[in-house]
Amino acid sequence: MAKILEQVAENPFWFHECFLMAMPLGKKVVNLRELLEGLRDIDESVLYYHLIQSRLALDQPAVEYPNDFALWAANALQDSKLAEKLSSFDPFEYQNLGLVRQAVVDILEEYLWDLPFVPWARPGFEFHFCQASTVVMHSLISAQTLKEFCAALSKVGLDSIYYHFFEARWRLGELKSDDFSYWIETNFGLPELVTAIRDIDIYFYSLKELRETLQGLIHQHLGELCDHPG
Amino acid sequence: MITLDDYAPIVGEEVVGQLRRLAEHLQGRRFVHINSTAVGGGVAEILSWAVPLLNQLGLETRWEVIMGDPAFFEVTKAFHNGLQGFKVHLTPAMLEHYRQVNRENARRFSWEADVVLVHDPQPACLIEMLRPQAPHWVWRCHVDVSRPHLAVWRFLREIVKQYDASIFSMSQFAQNLPHPQYLIRPSIDPLSEKNRDLTEEEIKAVLHRLGIEKDKPLVLQISRFDSFKDPVGVIQAFRLVRRHTPCKLVLAGGEATDDPEGPEILAQVQEAAQGEPDIQVLLLPPDAHHEVNALQRAADIIVQKSTREGFGLTVTEAMWKGKPVIGGAVGGIVLQLRDYHTGFLVNSPEGCAFRIRYLLHRPEMARRMGQMAREFVRSHFLITRHIRDYLTLMILLENPGSRLIEL
Numbered sequence: 298m299a300k301i302l303e304q305v306a307e308n309p310f311w312f313h314e315c316f317l318m319a320m321p322l323g324k325k326v327v328n329l330r331e332l333l334e335g336l337r338d339i340d341e342s343v344l345y346y347h348l349i350q351s352r353l354a355l356d357q358p359a360v361e362y363p364n365d366f367a368l369w370a371a372n373a374l375q376d377s378k379l380a381e382k383l384s385s386f387d388p389f390e391y392q393n394l395g396l397v398r399q400a401v402v403d404i405l406e407e408y409l410w411d412l413p414f415v416p417w418a419r420p421g422f423e424f425h426f427c428q429a430s431t432v433v434m435h436s437l438i439s440a441q442t443l444k445e446f447c448a449a450l451s452k453v454g455l456d457s458i459y460y461h462f463f464e465a466r467w468r469l470g471e472l473k474s475d476d477f478s479y480w481i482e483t484n485f486g487l488p489e490l491v492t493a494i495r496d497i498d499i500y501f502y503s504l505k506e507l508r509e510t511l512q513g514l515i516h517q518h519l520g521e522l523c524d525h526p527g
Numbered sequence: 528m529i530t531l532d533d534y535a536p537i538v539g540e541e542v543v544g545q546l547r548r549l550a551e552h553l554q555g556r557r558f559v560h561i562n563s564t565a566v567g568g569g570v571a572e573i574l575s576w577a578v579p580l581l582n583q584l585g586l587e588t589r590w591e592v593i594m595g596d597p598a599f600f601e602v603t604k605a606f607h608n609g610l611q612g613f614k615v616h617l618t619p620a621m622l623e624h625y626r627q628v629n630r631e632n633a634r635r636f637s638w639e640a641d642v643v644l645v646h647d648p649q650p651a652c653l654i655e656m657l658r659p660q661a662p663h664w665v666w667r668c669h670v671d672v673s674r675p676h677l678a679v680w681r682f683l684r685e686i687v688k689q690y691d692a693s694i695f696s697m698s699q700f701a702q703n704l705p706h707p708q709y710l711i712r713p714s715i716d717p718l719s720e721k722n723r724d725l726t727e728e729e730i731k732a733v734l735h736r737l738g739i740e741k742d743k744p745l746v747l748q749i750s751r752f753d754s755f756k757d758p759v760g761v762i763q764a765f766r767l768v769r770r771h772t773p774c775k776l777v778l779a780g781g782e783a784t785d786d787p788e789g790p791e792i793l794a795q796v797q798e799a800a801q802g803e804p805d806i807q808v809l810l811l812p813p814d815a816h817h818e819v820n821a822l823q824r825a826a827d828i829i830v831q832k833s834t835r836e837g838f839g840l841t842v843t844e845a846m847w848k849g850k851p852v853i854g855g856a857v858g859g860i861v862l863q864l865r866d867y868h869t870g871f872l873v874n875s876p877e878g879c880a881f882r883i884r885y886l887l888h889r890p891e892m893a894r895r896m897g898q899m900a901r902e903f904v905r906s907h908f909l910i911t912r913h914i915r916d917y918l919t920l921m922i923l924l925e926n927p928g929s930r931l932i933e934l
Contacts, residue, residue, distance in 0.1 A: 314545055317920045319710035321701030342930065354710075355862070355907060421673070421857070425698040427710070432919050434548060434934040436541075454541055 302444040302519060306484035309475075310423045310431050310446060312453045315460035317429045319354050325423040329374065329416045332366070332424055333405040341394040345467075348388045348397065352504065353459045355476060363500050364388075364440040365424075366401065373422035379408055387500050389466060389473070433460065443485065452514055455504040462499055462507060462513070475499075477511065492519040529718050531583055537717050538911045540767040544852070546911060549918040550584035551932055556921060557662070559640040563603065563649035565592045567781055567813035568751070569713060569840040570646050570669055574708035576716040576910055581917065593632040593650045598624055600787055606648040609679030610672045611755060611835040612641070622682060629653050642921055644694075651686050658689070663924045666693040669713070670837045671858040673699045678922040692924065696838045698857050709920060713838045715904070716845060721816035722847055725824055733821035737809060744887055747826035749819055749844075752780045752810075753793040755835040757855065760876045762799045762806060764832065767803070767880035771885050779809040779822055823848050828886050828893070832879050836860050843908045846870070846900035852891040853882045863908070869900040 298317065322343065326332045335342070347365035362368040367383035370376050377526035382404055387450060391397045409415070418424065438453055461476035478494040481487055493514050558581060562570050574590050581588040595603070602621045609615040619656045632655035647669055655665050666687050672680070672695070673719055684702070687693060689735045692707045701708045702708030724738055734741060739894040746765060750756040758778050758906040765776040778796060778894055780789075789919040793810060823829060829845035846863065854860035856872035864870030871882040886893045908910075926932050 312546075316549070316915060318919050318923060319698070320693065321698035321708050321710055323701040323703045323708060325699075356714075421699075422642065424700070425701065427698050428930075429921050430930050430932070432549075432922050432932045432934065434545075437544065437548070452541060454539075454545070 299351075301485060303442055304485060305441050306480070306481075308484065309439045309441045310449075310480045312438045312440075312449060312457045313460050314434045314436045314454060315353070315456045316432045317350060317353050317456075317466065318432070319351075319427050319429050322426045322428065327418050327423050327426045329379075329405065329409060332369075333402065335411065335424075335426065336398060336402055336405065339426060339491075340428065341398065343426050344398050344401070346392055346428045347417065347426075350431075350465055351427070353456060369418070369422075369424050373418035374416040375419070376416050379416070382408065389500060394467075416418070422483075429466075443481070443515070445514065446480075447515055448518075450508060450515075455508065458504050460509075462475070487510050487518070490514065493518065528579070530845060531580060534814060534909075534911050537907060538905065540811075542911050542915075546584060546914055546918065549915065549922070549934075553918060553921050554585045554886065556586050556642065557638070557640040557661075558586045558917075559587070560641045560646065561591045561593065561643065561650045561653060562646035563593050563595065563600075568623060571870055572716075572719075572721070572788045572840070573713060573910075573913070574646075576719055577914060577917070580675060580746075580910070580914055582769070584914070587923075589638065590879050593653070595632075595649070597627045597787060597832070598627040600649075601649065603649045604787055605672060606679055606683065609676035610648070610683070611691065612676060613745070614673045614676055615679060617678060617682065626652055626655075629726075630656060633657050633736060634828065642924060643691075643766045644917075648668055648683055651683065654689050654734065655863055662901070663692075664690045665920070665924070666690040667711075668693060668695050668837075671700060671835045671859070672702065673697075682747060692757065692920075694920070699858075700837075704737070707923075709923075711913070711916045711920070712859070712908060713840055713843075714908050715840060716910045716911045717842050717847060719816065721820050722844060723820070725821055729817075730825050734820050734825055737807075737818065737822075739775075739807060739825075741775075741825060743771075744827040745777060745806070745825060746774055746830060746883055747822055747829045748780070748830045748832065749823065749833065749841045751780050752789045752796060754788070754792055756780075757832045757834050758792070758796045759799045760834075761830055761832050761879065762796070762803075763876035764778075764879035764883065765806065766803070766875065768883045770886075772884055774827075774883070774887060775805045775807070777807045777809065777822060777826075779811055781811045781813045781819075819844075821849065821867065826850060828883055830879060830883070831860060832873065832876075833857055833860060839863065842870075846897075847904045847908075849894075849897035849901045851886050851896045852900065853879055853886070863903070864900075869903050870896060 326335050351365050362384050369466045370383055371380035388397045430463045438449045465476040473495050478491045482491045497510055531543055554858045560574055564571050575592055578588050578590045583885055602625045605615040629652035642663045643661045644665050644667050677930050694709045695701050748761050760907045800808050829850045829852045831839055831842045833855040836858035842852055842854050842860055842863050852870040854864050856874050864872050873879045873882055
């Protein structure tokens with residue numbers, strides 16, 4: 298096992314840093330019907346922000362809902378049933394954002410269909426649409442061996458974890474893949490570790506938890522030589 | 528002098544390194560900030576820390592302060608109140624005076640820049656005279672404009688529309704504008720006199736000097752004497768708490784040169800506090816950062832019971848000091864405090880009183896909330912994150928139309 302940790306990769310892994318600048322549209326909705334209508338019209342970038350990117354914008358401690366829509370249903374509409382439905386939805390089950398949009402629209406439409414009234418947000422808790430621009434930059438941290446990779450994981454910022462795990466899925470066009478498992482697969486094989494990484498339920502973890510989970514998995518598969526914070 | 532490296536032990540080497548590498552792409556850019564007060568208030572504080580750091584990073588950054596007479600600041604205070612939702616009356620003469628003072632200030636500014644960042648409405652109108660002096664003009668709004676008074680916003684919107692972009696502290700404040708709007712949260716400087724670590728002796732010395740005896744749990748609100756900060760509501764809450772639990776209240780506030788309403792509100796607060804020896808009202812000079820720091824560290828519970836709030840940097844400061852904070856559920860306070868985790872949000876003097884009692888009876892919970900609050904600030908609301916946002920913004924301005932920029 299020690300040998301694989303020292304084996305030099307054909308291509309080193311360069312960690313990237315990712316800076317997100319949120320861009321509010323100045324458009325808000327006050328009830329569930331307006332949200333449904335809004336979701337049909339908005340750019341995919343807005344959908345992407347509220348489902349995926351917002352976790353990098355402000356990583357609140359102990360938030361139980363994985364996306365802005367579920368959070369809004371719980372906090373603003375005070376409708377925990379809808380919040381549960383929106384939380385259980387996983388955007389990574391769909392091949393593109395068009396299908397993701399349709400899935401969210403379907404959830405809201407079905408929910409509204411059965412309701413005798415339209416749920417309204419409390420005043421001051423309207424839903425505000427946002428999108429983001431991103432600046433991506435090479436960090437100075439790279440890894441040529443798995444041992445270096447493990448060490449680097451604890452050094453890089455959470456924005457790197459976000460970039461290589463979340464952004465990567467859309468960039469690679471393979472929603473079950475990510476930069477880390479792709480690099481390990483193409484340089485070292487290790488099919489069991491690769492599968493384990495791809496099986497991480499990333500949508501439910503905070504970025505900090507995600508980093509720890511990844512380190513834990515590598516530790517579990519490659520043994521003591523790879524430091525694990527836990 | 529504080530250097531960028533001094534922040535590494537607080538935020539990590541990698542964060543400081545990121546700033547340097549981002550700034551490499553912006554070397555020599557000329558960056559001008561303009562606001563209306565050199566001391567007092569959150570904007571002046573942010574600029575006093577941000578400008579030297581931006582210069583250290585290789586951006587030629589300068590800070591200009593516009594000057595105005597009392598009549599000008601009466602008008603801009605009316606703008607401020609109107610933007611935060613109060614009904615205010617603006618006459619054509621007032622609006623002309625506003626333009627006139629901006630025109631006079633514009634004559635003093637001969638610099639040329641790559642990016643100009645104009646803070647708040649006071650100097651917003653400068654763009655009409657100075658537009659050719661920079662390719663990128665950005666308006667930075669620090670106030671809660673979630674429900675502005677229409678007449679005021681209608682007037683300002685015509686000015687703001689001329690900018691290339693605007694920045695708000697929360698998405699709730701964004702408006703229907705014909706240019707890109709960005710979200711930048713304000714920040715605090717952990718090494719400034721207001722936030723640096725203090726020794727027990729330093730804290731005691733300040734309490735002694737201010738005549739505060741710490742013989743009971745101390746509840747504190749630090750804020751300018753402004754009706755939106757609801758200091759009278761804090762006194763009401765305190766009186767409700769005092770029926771059950773012994774404690775002290777200190778209301779301490781500075782003055783800003785651009786706020787003419789301060790003395791009137793202070794008089795109201797003094798009247799409300801009359802006859803209650805456990806309430807102390809302190810008027811601090813605008814540069815009393817050391818005293819504010821010591822008061823926050825001495826407090827057991829910190830309150831910021833605002834009814835409107837752009838962001839609430841006093842909340843951030845209190846959280847950074849590991850204190851449990853109770854804040855009004857408005858503006859940026861909502862972003863910072865999460866019930867039972869990083870603080871408590873309240874909607875009334877009664878709610879505020881209830882949460883003060885709750886925390887006074889649960890010191891362990893108060894300690895845990897304070898710790899979580901401090902870590903939340905470390906990740907999101909320190910000046911290094913703010914500088915990174917400025918640098919990212921400048922890169923975005925230089926690449927209009929691109930949503931993903933790879934450097």
